[in-house]
Amino acid sequence: MNDGAQHNSLMVRIDGARVKELRERQGLTQLYMATAVGVTTETISRWENRRYPSIMRENAAKLAEALEVELPEIIENDSEAETDVTPEQPAPLPPNKPTLSPRLKRHLSVILLVALMLVVLQAVRYYSQLSSPTITVSANRILPPHVPPGQPFPVVITVESSEPVSFSLLLKENLPPGCEPLTAKPKFTSADKKGGQLKWVTRLEGARKVFAYMVKASLAPLNSELIFIGRILAGTMAGTSPDIRGDNRVRIANFHWADRNRDHRIDDEEILIVYDLFSDLDGFDINRDLIDEIWAAGGYVWDSDTGRYVVVKP
């Protein structure tokens, strides 16, 4: 009895014809009503076409709301009702809308999350560098790939700090046996020609300092290799002395040091590299006139008898 009473209180009888009349008057479709109530259009149609179907009170309230009327206006008053025993089917998913399978949704989520993490990591890394209290100093050496026997060639060492600083710097370079230092910018603090050790004791002001020196290996035979080793010690790096990285070998061969591809020419790309490398070193003599002359002429040969370059037109 109680179950029956409870069930009856949950169910009401609506006037299907009245619902249909109100719907058509407002120009609403059955699809609209079905979506509003959360049932299928078939259910709406059944309600409208049966005389007084008995439906869930909750659904009746939604019908009234969709029709913008009070609930009593669509509830049957006193006539016999026809109980709608067909289960009120929930509304299906909206038609013609593409859906993603659960598997695809998972993959897409993973891809998006990974991409988002990469972006966040990159941003964190960039912004942390801006405020990082840790300063790192490194040194990089650039050497030509080759040089004829006994010919001077330049060595460039660039010292860089992770942020602008002002502290003392000690740079040590060990020359290969038989190599003689010639000139330097800035000047050497000390140059032990016998032991082959060069030193600069200076300050790093800012984030970058370039050291360059000319050296020649009078005794190194053709096809031998010269090996350079060096270290830096900067004011903040107590107890550590990193090696100078970058190039550390030069081969003795009958090609100008600026002729990187060994085609007996200094072409446009090679001369651009030379000027780029030494643009910060005004007054440092690398015999630029000879390089310009070889470039303009289009060729050169190395005369091993005289120990000189001979500029030739190809």
Add this chain to the structure above:
Amino acid sequence: MKLYRLLWVVLVTGAIFVPTYVNAEGLVTGRYLQETGKEVAIELEISSPPPPLVIVIQNLPQGIKIVASDPEMKTYDPGTGEAKWLLSNVASGKMRISLQIDRPVKKGEISGEIRFRNEAGQMASIALKN
């Protein structure tokens, strides 16, 4: 679907604000101010800071003689008609190169290009515009 839209918005926004490197080919550009007759005039536009070296190459018809050049060219081969300038320590802004030749040239008979090292450390070759 709202979550996907949100993730896409954050992804795109993040990509915009994360620094990226841009390869600037446009450090130096050049155009002809005059390319017909017995005078050839070239105008270079150089950005700041200027590159350490700019190479200008001017291709003329074979056999033409260059009477005068300002600035002085570094090399000229009448056999190929190629004249080259090596411009170091150039200032940013505009720069003019003038040539006087021994016979008139017609439109389309000459061409040129400029070469320099761009910010990415690569050699850029830019044609002179007409």
